[in-house]
Amino acid sequence: MKTKMALILMVIFSMLLAACSGASESSSKEDGKVEIRLLTRMAGTTKQVEIYKDIIKEFKKKHPDVVIVDESQGDESAFNNKLKTDLASGTLPNIFRIQGVANLGEYIETGLLMDMDPILKEDPSWGEGFTEGALKYYQVQSYEGTYGIPMESGLIGVYYNEEVFKKAGIDKFPETWKELLTAIEKLKDIDVTPIALGAKSTFMAGHLHDQIFYKWAGTEAAKKLGSRELKWTDKEVVETLQLVKDLNDMDAFGKDAAGLNDEIVLTNFLEGKAGMIITGPWNIGNFTDSSKTKFTESIKVAKFPYFEEKPEFKNEDMQVLSPYMVNGKLKGKEKEYTIELLKMLTSSEAAKRFAEESQFLIPRSDIEIDESKVSKIFLKNIELGSTSTGIAVDVFDFDPLPSMQDRTRNSIVSMFINATPKQAAEEIQKEIDDSK
Template identity: 75%
Template sequence: MKKKMLVVLMVLLATILTACGGSSDASDNADGKVKIRLLTRMAGTSTQAQIYKDIIKEFEAKHSDVVVVDESQGDESAFNNKLKTDLASGTLPNIFRVQGVANLNEYIESGLLMDMDPILKDDPEWGQNFTEGALKYYQVPGHEGTYGIPMESGLIGVYYNEELLKKAGINEFPETWSDLTAAVKKLKGIDVTPIALGAKATYMAGHLHNQIFYKWMGTEAAKKLGTRELKWTDPDVVKTLEYVEDLNKLDAFGKSAAGISDEIAVADFLEGKAAMIITGPWNIGKFTNPSETEYADAIKLAKFPYFDEKPEFKDEDMQIISPYMVNGKLEGKEKEYTVELLKMLTSAEAAKRFAEEAQFLIPRSDIAIDNSKVSDLFLHNIELGATSTGIAVDVFDFDPLPSMQDRTRNSIVSILIGGKPKDAAKEIQDEIDKSK
């Protein structure tokens, strides 16, 4: 009996030590190596994921006393579930990411996020060459410091097949909403899906609504939803959901959009079954690769059309801004090694390789990109992104309620299967109201 009690106590002690996390002792393997755990979205077989893995291998080769455990997840739901589990158990990775800024306040106050300002200042060659706007995104009102290092940026816009548009009698990409709806009708006439949308991966429906929202109300309105100055049931906000319904009624996405994956949507676009797709620069490598699509020379990029009556929001855009964040509990050699790896992943040298080999943009001002090694599509993304007068990621990124990611996206998807915009708006607002 005593032996059993001893085993139970040992297991309990091990559990407590694991839950504390963040100290050098807790991160050591049995063989004495320092363990650095990563949880990012850099996973899979993409070129950018391979570059990321190469840098990790290079880092491990430099340090025989370190082992890197990469638990990164390419699938958004799998990533979110893993991060939630780590947060709940108190076993945060060394390097991870929290998308959006609304909840950073809570993480900063609990010491879960490292203030990167001292590190940025101590190494000016590395730290002073991130673009100002990208760093500012991770500076939180009420707290001094910078709580994330931007590792990806770029315009999320409309990639379109110029060849298919011309076949439908559309000689220029639709600049306004009325132009877009007219183009949808013409594309239906040549038996092509106007806009590829795989809403089974709910983020695609969310990105569609984000584009509409920012062009109708501007990026500042998303912040007002987060501070509760606006409600989802306010007429202008409901109107943004009605525009989703309008496109759906025009059969802009095909009959089965709610049930297909994002991979299928991308494949349909690459194969010329769909004329447009709303996505970010992470797909440029596929769009410009002749082995992926016969339309590589025909694929172009534009901003999402603006509303005729709202020209003031023409350049209010959705852009991807993704971070690496560092566990605020790290100490000693574990902290030292973690920071070194972070710098290697976001250096000017790494940024050059990501850009030239993967068309993947780290927001640094000191990247010596060889234009002959990148596509015109990639360069055009950079040029268009530089014209944005307002920038935001997802609308829910400004909301302090963690459940809003799933709630907003699922409610938007409901519109694609016959739900009413007012009901979707009420469903989202109810989620907020019941949390008070």
Template identity: 80%
Template sequence: MKMKLVLLLIVSFSIILAACGGSEEKSADGEDKIEIRLLTRMAGTTPQVEIYQNIIKEFEEKHPEVVVVDESQGDESAFNNKLKTDIASGTLANIFRVQGVANLSEYIESGLLMDMDPVLEDNPEWGEGFTEGALKYYQVPGQDGTYGIPMESGLIGVYYNEELFKQAGIKEFPQTWSEFLTSIEKLKGIDVTPIALGAKTTYMAGHLHDQIFYKWLGTEAAKKLGSRELKWTDPGVVETLEFVKELNDKNAFGKDAAGLSDDIVLTDFLEGKAAMMITGPWNISKFTDPNESQYADSIKVAKFPYFEEKPEFKDEDMQVLSPYMVNGKLEGKEKDYTLELLRMLTSAEAAKKFAEESQFLIPRTDIDIDESKVSDLFLRNMELGSTSTGIAVDVFDFDPLPSMQDRTRNSIVSMFTGASAKEAAKEIAGEVEGAEK
């Protein structure tokens, strides 16, 4: 309750300070320029970021009376800190994103999020192109409307080096957990790290647990954790943590995984020092580039193995699903220009460019992809993702406590340095109990 009260106070304070993110400056002819601020995760030097930035330049050339200030952050912690600061100071960006969906009601009720339904309806050629499931993810129980526009989707799967698998005597990617464990032992036998995972960057360990959780309990169980129908100390939930511990104890990630960052293990995978990597489609352009990896033709993708005891959850999958959200306080021309930029960033034309030039997938049904311009790996990811019967992002996305992102990931990582699954579960449950006091 304490954490929820803090969030409500921050949100309330932001209303008092006027949450609009735009400001004005003078153009060359002395007219006031309208400023549009962006705070997204589209930052860095990747091909998709370059496309994103080119669309912004195109928009500015079309509208010299507008200046776009892009404050996007590629690093997750830096992004979260920036967003918290903006909310607390009442300077929320025009276009931004919120991690997870559990707390969206507070943002909606405070007016910080714009309902996108009228925008979708007013622009049917654009609005009707999004996949129904992706839009539905941002429709909040108890609230009318849609409060995010999906800008990225794709299966988070297991990318593997087929050549190394063959060297280890593995004919095909393991479908079940027991086959997975057998493959890990075979890969250790040829002196490669079975799974490239760096626990220093805690999201990688978190994503591993997410995959196991959905295959063992299903995606709906994550919602039950968020609503407190399930507890982290319940036997079934603890078992999901025990599977992570089991992999670590078997040296599936090598001996020093706790101190490794994601960029180091990515390099290990590209160089053939590791046989598998659990990641999303954002790395496909690297995996298929012969300048990045000599194994570019050998890297394949598969779903995370399912448990023989739980065949009903075979196709319960973790997928990346990221949104653009719009400041609900915008008015007049600033609102109109912001929505126009949003449509340009997520149009069918933009989606085609993102797919063909950077293998980055916007969840639209009206993308006319030239298959000769995308890799087989990208198409395979799309194919596998289309078979998901249940979709979720991170387990903590459904939890109303903002602190659960760090708490769950840090506790999972603690098992890499000696903690037991029960100890990790108790620590996470303690976060919930402390907030409810």
């Protein structure tokens, strides 16, 4: 009986060991294949997604023992919901991204994020090709290391239809806020929506506020909000919210902006029903595709207008800077393969192809773009971006509270319905105060 019991205990113990081994090597399949899960924003039918998928196919050909599970989401809300689920369950993908930089500390401390410094240093032909500023963005205060690999950059500016502008009697793009207000009135006079913006897609209202905030208070002020040196209820911050409401009150986005999404307003812009749209280089492919718009030669790009009384912030700009991040729990072959795929997706060869075939910019300094293969508007975006004296993505990127993305955007959108700037500011500040 004792012998039987001992055997039973040995079997149970062996099963527990196997289970523990399976938990630590969760991506190693029974048939010996290694599973690599991806959760990026590279989804949809764009050319850059096609290139991304081509690189993955190339990797799979090199490594038939790898299974790629790509769970990438193009829609921001769907992506955020999937990431939240993965974080809550502790089943993070191999390659993913977390929005913002100030809130990365908890993920660094728990080992969920891999420090990329050793990887960058051991392969200088790859690591030294990234622009210094782009890498520095993912060096988190109070922590040593680099916790993201930049995979997209570029100015988020104002794309405008020169033909529509001329029809409205606007000879050049407005450089200042006062000139912008004048242009808005002229576009309204010809029954054209001045700025294509759908507040139902909350990021659009958020991006508008970001642009105004950086031109009014500067990118350093966003960092002060994150460090709590500034409050959302402080006068200069409320003023930025008031400027958003001023535009809405003068029908700069049309009368029904609160109920429209980004796809509808983008279509309106492509069809010449709107004079301007605030967006990033990810939409350049739409602006240069004659099957999507007849205004391919007429759509231009400019920086968001600055405030005459704030000339020191003229070149404080919103730019897109998106990363690939790597699961810090990876080991062995799984880690080796994941790093190899990451390098293939962000190599100088990949960067050149992304730029020349899809107008998509990876921030590397070791590529020479054949200008005959890219559009003038893409080159103009690069030129304008190179003059930025201060760079930031969203204001909430510097806030340690993960909930601030939704809170800030939803409160800004509330001003498109019935809230005052003061009420919006108080709602955002309450989110911070309640978290203490």
